[in-house]
Amino acid sequence: xxxxxxxxxxxxxxxxxxxxxxxxxxxxxxxxxxxxxxxxxxxxxxxxxxxxxxxxxxxxxxxxxxxxxxxxxxxxxxxxxxxxxxxxxxxxxxxxxxxxxxxxxxxxxxxxxxxxxxxxxxxxxxxxxxxxxxxxxxxxxxxxxxxxxxxxxxxxxxxxxxxxxxxxxxxxxxxxxxxxxxxxxxxxxxxxxxxxxxxxxxxxx
Amino acid sequence: xxxxxxxxxxxxxxxxxxxxxxxxxxxxxxxxxxxxxxxxxxxxxxxxxxxxxxxxxxxxxxxxxxxxxxxxxxxxxxxxxxxxxxxxxxxxxxxxxxxxxxxxxxxxxxxxxxxxxxxxxxxxxxxxxxxxxxxxxxxxxxxxxxxxxxxxxxxxxxxxxxxxxxxxxxxxxxxxxxxxxxxxxxxxxxxxxxxxxxxxxxxxx
Numbered sequence: 001x002x003x004x005x006x007x008x009x010x011x012x013x014x015x016x017x018x019x020x021x022x023x024x025x026x027x028x029x030x031x032x033x034x035x036x037x038x039x040x041x042x043x044x045x046x047x048x049x050x051x052x053x054x055x056x057x058x059x060x061x062x063x064x065x066x067x068x069x070x071x072x073x074x075x076x077x078x079x080x081x082x083x084x085x086x087x088x089x090x091x092x093x094x095x096x097x098x099x100x101x102x103x104x105x106x107x108x109x110x111x112x113x114x115x116x117x118x119x120x121x122x123x124x125x126x127x128x129x130x131x132x133x134x135x136x137x138x139x140x141x142x143x144x145x146x147x148x149x150x151x152x153x154x155x156x157x158x159x160x161x162x163x164x165x166x167x168x169x170x171x172x173x174x175x176x177x178x179x180x181x182x183x184x185x186x187x188x189x190x191x192x193x194x195x196x197x198x199x200x201x202x203x204x205x
Numbered sequence: 206x207x208x209x210x211x212x213x214x215x216x217x218x219x220x221x222x223x224x225x226x227x228x229x230x231x232x233x234x235x236x237x238x239x240x241x242x243x244x245x246x247x248x249x250x251x252x253x254x255x256x257x258x259x260x261x262x263x264x265x266x267x268x269x270x271x272x273x274x275x276x277x278x279x280x281x282x283x284x285x286x287x288x289x290x291x292x293x294x295x296x297x298x299x300x301x302x303x304x305x306x307x308x309x310x311x312x313x314x315x316x317x318x319x320x321x322x323x324x325x326x327x328x329x330x331x332x333x334x335x336x337x338x339x340x341x342x343x344x345x346x347x348x349x350x351x352x353x354x355x356x357x358x359x360x361x362x363x364x365x366x367x368x369x370x371x372x373x374x375x376x377x378x379x380x381x382x383x384x385x386x387x388x389x390x391x392x393x394x395x396x397x398x399x400x401x402x403x404x405x406x407x408x409x410x
Contacts, residue, residue: 159376
């Protein structure tokens with residue numbers, strides 16, 4: 001509480017503050033435009049224009065539309081696109097394991113609070129659920145489907161995997177049911193990965 | 206599960222209006238007391254006293270503390286306790302299937318809106334998450350653990366199953382990712398039941 005509350009203002013007011021302001025304006029504009037037009041309908045150009053920023057800065061700061069969306073709407077600590085690339089990059093028969101490790105690796109260190117905040121936002125605002133769905137089904141899903149290369153109902157498989165991932169987050173970080181909430185990563189991998197693997201590449205009936 | 210579970214009430218229309226007011230008062234009192242004291246700490250006596258109602262009416266109307274909690278806090282359309290009894294009553298090797306059928310049988314007909322409302326409440330209010338955890342871990346979990354009769358880490362298994370159930374509800378009713386959101390019940394059973402079955406009675410590593 002008293003760690004330098006008073007002397008918190010040494011930062012230079014020059015370019016950095018200006019950059020932060022512009023970033024904040026971009027994020028605010030992005031939230032508005034994504035909510036109004038959905039993920040697919042929103043353009044980087046229109047978001048940048050609303051914030052009075054050059055569109056090139058979106059790529060510079062956020063790596064493009066997906067990164068901006070992840071930061072502005074989902075408030076994810078990582079770009080989901082990069083994450084999916086990572087998941088799809090290793091051996092196909094270990095994708096379940098990679099998903100569990102990556103998911104817990106992202107959220108465990110920050111205590112799951114941001115996951116809970118995302119779920120709060122998704123459940124409280126239909127618009128957030130809509131734009132998340134638009135983003136997931138329109139963008140991530142296609143990548144995952146192409147990446148896993150399973151011919152039998154790949155879209156259903158991807159959404160089944162999503163259900164297990166959402167649920168793992170809900171039980172671990174939101175409702176915190178024990179013992180799952182504090183079970184170590186290795187045990188979680190052994191328990192959950194085969195189920196994800198079955199959804200993505202196994203026999204689902 | 207609806208084989209005569211709840212038809213004990215030939216309800217007379219005369220007393221109904223007054224009864225509805227008293228019921229509403231009981232539900233409001235229950236919400237307060239459960240939030241203040243948690244599921245375990247709340248007593249039927251204290252809730253009834255706060256509502257100015259005879260404690261016997263709680264049993265009469267809600268079948269006891271669990272039923273009152275389910276209605277007042279979770280706003281579930283069914284008593285979770287009755288539901289768990291049903292799930293545990295059939296062959297052990299088909300419990301995964303019964304869970305999927307029962308879950309979708311409860312929420313699909315009402316369009317999932319109440320499930321979404323419950324998730325909104327759970328994510329928005331720490332107290333609701335706390336009391337749900339208290340109820341789940343303190344009451345339901347013990348029943349499920351005793352009922353499935355698996356010796357290896359039954360509590361972890363029950364929370365793993367909970368993760369898949371929560372996630373199925375989130376993807377089907379809250380974020381509504383297609384195709385899972387509108388996949389027919391039989392396909393859902395074939396896809397999801399074996400994963401639940403593995404969590405509850407299979408090899409989880």
